[in-house]
Amino acid sequence: MSGGPDRDGPHGLRTVCDLADLPFDQGGHLLVRRALTGLGPGRELAVTGRDPALTVHLAAWCRGQGHQVRPVDGPDGCGAPGRAPGGPVRAVVRRGPDGLDRWARAARAGGPSPDGIVASPDPGWGLAARGALVEEGAPAPGFDLAERDLVWADLAPRLYAHAAAAQWDPATAVPWDAPFDLPPAIEEAVVQVMTYLVENEQAALVVPARLLTRVHPHFREVVQLLAVQAADEARHVEVFTRRALLRRPAMGTSSAGGRASLASLLTEPDFALASFLLSVLGEGSFLNLLAFLDHHAPDPVTRAVARLAHQDEARHVAFGVAHLEHRASADPGLRGRLRGAVERRHDVLRDTAGLNQDVLDALVVLAAGSWEPAAVGRGHRRVQRLLADMDQGRQRRLVRLGFPADEAAELSALHTRNFM
Known part of the structure; x- marks a missing residue:
């Protein structure tokens, strides 16, 4: 692009944009747009160039941009031969008023x-x-979760940054080749617990994946955090499955009651209530379970997958609690709806068996470490302590959300026997 003389040239032009041999539709429009940016509304720009289709493409572009254009006829370019090295003036563009600019509004x-x-x-x-x-x-x-208070937590940006930095590779973070040899009954107990974890983590994957598709992208940190949460759960499914099949060819058992409990999580459409049931109550209880498995793991692979999953789940619980704290500050009726969600779920699952008995027995075996009667007794007491720790953790989180201590205890007792 070259500037014209200070005095008005033909047609009062002060600026010339020379495209030389550059076709307008192959980048020439960028030079014209740049030249017009420096002009005020009503000022004119002479466009020169040797592309035969220049005026056709320029006219179409100007209509879309809100500018006026007039071709210049005549072999001498309106009496301005040699004005620009690209050739005679081919057209004159009058910059449209700001109100006509497609970006002005x-x-x-x-x-x-x-x-x-x-x-x-x-x-x-x-x-x-x-x-x-x-x-x-x-x-x-159609993003129906389009209000800040419906999805937000001030902690979300920091949690996403932490989540992005804390991702781990199942292939390298777990010592799959570590040597160990477990008694068949202990290995069977590990397989059963891993099978149970897989089906729970599959539910924990589906819930955030469904929610994130409904959140307005303006709240990108929440969308990103939910996406990482789903990716975390997918990774947990992978490592729990791989550990289950590491020494045995088949998975353990899956109870109808356990699946019914998990299915009830998938039917909750409300963002806050789904976060509450999954992250605050369910995954909060799983923090205790994973810590228990880390402590009583009979081999290094089981210990590693439990510990890695625990660090991810802690982040999921932190977002759920932070979101509900934010939501409660804007919605005084939230706690009543949270209580209703717990009671409805309890009523739906009232006649189900809850936790797979095979899973409960497997936890006792892992905590016992042997079949000696005294060891089995210790294992049973340790599992009962686990259940009490889960209950106390749920109560603490409920109190943090503003429930009185007695109501928190009541609601925790209504939580599904399937843990999640």
Whole structure:
């Protein structure tokens, strides 16, 4: 691009944009747009170039951008031979007023603060990046979780950063080749517990995966965190399955009552209630279970998969609690709805057997370490202590969410016997 003389040239032009041999539809429009950016509304730009289709493409582009254009006829380019090395003036573009610029009416997809998060993003922003200048006219995708208070937690950005940094590779983080040789009954107990963990983690994968598709992308940290949570659970399914089949060719048993308990998690459409049932109560109880397995693991592989899963689950629980604390501050009726969710789930599962007895027995065997009567007795007491620790953990989290201690104890007692 070259600038014209200070005095007005032909047609009052002060600026010339020379495209030389560059076709307009192969990058020439970038030079014209750049030249127009420096002009005020109503000012004119001479466009020169040798591409035969220049005026056709320029005219179509100007209509879409809100500018006026007129071709210049005549072999001498309106009496301005030699004005630009690209050839005679082919067209004159008058910059449209700002009101005609397609971006002049556009709004930013976010607020004035550095992070730009707003309470209620415009549905029309759709998949636009937060902070982008959004042109009107695109269809609005149906993100029904489009209110900040419905999904947010101030801890979400930090938890996502931690989650991204804490990802681990199942192939290298677990010592799969570590030598060990367990008695058949102990190995069978490990297989049964791993089978149980797999089906629970599959439910824990589906819930956040479903929720994240409903969250408005404006709340990208929440979407990212839920995506990592689903990826965490997929990784847990992998390592628990691999440990189950490491020494034996078949998985353990899956009870109807356990699957019924997990299926009840999949039917809760409310974001807060689903987070409460899965992360605060279910995965919160699993923190105790995974710590128990870490402590009583009979081999290094079992210990590693339990410990790695525990660090991920702790993050899931932290987000669930932080979100519900945020939600409760904006919704005084939330605690009543949380209580209702626990009671409804309890009523649905009232006639089911709950925890697979094979799983409970396997936990006793792992905690005992042998078949000596005294050891089995110790194993049973340790499992009872585990159940008490789960109950106390649930009560602590419920109190943190604002429930009185007696109500927290009551609700914890109603939690599913399947743990999750």
